[in-house]
Amino acid sequence: MSGTFYGVGLGPGDPDLITRRAARLIENATIIAYPSLAGGDSFARSIAADLIPATAREIRMDVPMTRQRAPAQAAYDVGAAQIAEALVQGHDVVCLCEGDPFFYGSFMYLFARLKSRFRVEVVPGVTSVTACAAVAAMPLTARNEVMTVLPGPLPDVALRDHLRAADTLVVMKVGRHLARLRTLLADEGLTGTYIERATLGSEVVLPLSEAPDDAPYFSMILVTKGADPWL
Amino acid sequence: MSGTFYGVGLGPGDPDLITRRAARLIENATIIAYPSLAGGDSFARSIAADLIPATAREIRMDVPMTRQRAPAQAAYDVGAAQIAEALVQGHDVVCLCEGDPFFYGSFMYLFARLKSRFRVEVVPGVTSVTACAAVAAMPLTARNEVMTVLPGPLPDVALRDHLRAADTLVVMKVGRHLARLRTLLADEGLTGTYIERATLGSEVVLPLSEAPDDAPYFSMILVTKGADPWL
The missing domain is CATH 3.30.950.10 (Tetrapyrrole methylase, C-terminal domain)
Known part of the structure; x- marks a missing residue:
């Protein structure tokens, strides 16, 4: 049975504004995924840093900042494929999202690619x-x-x-x-x-x-x- | 020194969507305040029920549902006066708010009455x-x-x-x-x-x-x- 893909809202930045559900999912995660922009640090990962188990495998999607959409699409294609592979193997994947996953969030690009094949659960966050x-x-x-x-x-x-x-x-x-x-x-x-x-x-x-x-x-x-x- | 008035967003209803900061403030509260509508149970209180210390004093504001605004105003006047009295005595007061305090929230009516005299801190919540x-x-x-x-x-x-x-x-x-x-x-x-x-x-x-x-x-x-x- 395939794993569940969690889109977890982390709130605006203060780790104290993470919800209890989001915190528990991250603390128990075996695989986490998150975007970073143009080779920089991931803001989403920095919000959740204290909660991420040292043993968790991390899928990092580096998204280039270009006016063209194709390079970003390619980054999400690669990330979605890595996430899908883990889900097929029965692992849950926790995707870290700044703010709320469905409110101007890059999680939506992964959701669009994976929702038809996998169970997806979205944990809303403080915007x-x-x-x-x-x-x-x-x-x-x-x-x-x-x-x-x-x-x-x-x-x-x-x-x-x-x-x-x-x-x-x-x-x-x-x-x-x-x-x-x-x-x-x-x-x-x-x-x-x-x-x-x-x-x-x-x-x-x-x-x-x-x-x-x-x-x-x-x-x-x-x-x-x-x-x-x-x- | 007067206490701090906390407006604490509790999110949409699932207690798991309370933020870590909100949970900690409620768990450590000595005085909590919350509205209820027309003599009914308080939805805000029900979201936070498992976190409220048994020893906490509770200030309940029962807000009548009428087309006229004066009866609701009177309820907030009375509630604000009770909260102010506790703050003046140096106690912090944690006000429980469904969703987010500043997004269609009745907390705003208390905020308007107390902000000029007391330190107020708002903890945003999932809307x-x-x-x-x-x-x-x-x-x-x-x-x-x-x-x-x-x-x-x-x-x-x-x-x-x-x-x-x-x-x-x-x-x-x-x-x-x-x-x-x-x-x-x-x-x-x-x-x-x-x-x-x-x-x-x-x-x-x-x-x-x-x-x-x-x-x-x-x-x-x-x-x-x-x-x-x-x-």
């Missing part, structure tokens, strides 16, 4: 959205407010309508788009809070007006128009 | 959004896709524009609005997946077409137009 709200002390949504999550790389025209329509805006993947996003928000009469590396030791929380133009990829802007939770 | 995606095996968002969270009680005209504009739609608080929402989605050529009580023993996952018209309040519809995570 950077609510982690950023917590560290910024900003309530996100109350009552019947609408919240939209927007990737910062989208063009202005796509962003603008959403900025107008929702009560709460979560702009992800800010990075080098920060100056453009700040201008776009200001043009709509909006300001926000900038958060970088939420829940990590190097965390930064600033009014958007004071945020650095060279923001890292893992940064976010939160805008709340409503969320008056007094009443 | 029902990613929990529902996990149990339904539905990737939510990949790459630069846009996700909007919509409360089901909103009028059709407010919902329709968002249904058209986002790639992924999360309709919360479905309850008695289910039939109307299903029609509204169908009119836009959309269908979705219905999830009820995600991660609890009584969990239900169905195509929206098969969902019961008398859905409970804690139910959700997920719609993904994009999220093709193969590439």
Whole structure:
């Protein structure tokens, strides 16, 4: 009988924000898998590092950062094949995922390749959205407010309508788009809070007006128009 | 010195989805606080029940379910006053919150009343959004896709524009609005997946077409137009 493929959300970065279920799966894992970007350290692995058994076999998928999708696809193809081999042999495989596996997560690329052949279980995790709200002390949504999550790389025209329509805006993947996003928000009469590396030791929380133009990829802007939770 | 007021996210319902930090705070609590609705059991307390020390003092806020806001406000006023009294005496207070404290959470009403006078720390939790995606095996968002969270009680005209504009739609608080929402989605050529009580023993996952018209309040519809995570 084949093993189970676990997609395990690890939360935003602080190992204390790993769920009890995720922690137990990692502590008991014989095979773990995780992505790393362009030869760098794996952020997912670093979150879970203290929990990984020394005896566990590690399947590392190094994903190149290119505009073309084919090289990344090839990395996931190779990783999925290695994972499939272990599953066929009856081993469970625990895939480490930053945040939540199904929320802008690379786990989805493995899920798409393996779901038809194997039992897959996803353990949801704390996302950077609510982690950023917590560290910024900003309530996100109350009552019947609408919240939209927007990737910062989208063009202005796509962003603008959403900025107008929702009560709460979560702009992800800010990075080098920060100056453009700040201008776009200001043009709509909006300001926000900038958060970088939420829940990590190097965390930064600033009014958007004071945020650095060279923001890292893992940064976010939160805008709340409503969320008056007094009443 | 006053104590700290902790808003602790407990996740969607399965106690295993409590984070390690939340579990430790509850296990060591001397005073816990939580809401209950209209004289019923507290869902938040039930999630954390196994972790609550027998010796802990419990501040229960019974919130009436009325259309008028004043009775609920009064309940939070009374609860905030009890919590403030304990904080002034130097005790920490751990407030139990379903899901995440700042995501449609009643914790916000206490936060608004206490934040200017006391140290408050929010521990983010797994939201029902990613929990529902996990149990339904539905990737939510990949790459630069846009996700909007919509409360089901909103009028059709407010919902329709968002249904058209986002790639992924999360309709919360479905309850008695289910039939109307299903029609509204169908009119836009959309269908979705219905999830009820995600991660609890009584969990239900169905195509929206098969969902019961008398859905409970804690139910959700997920719609993904994009999220093709193969590439």
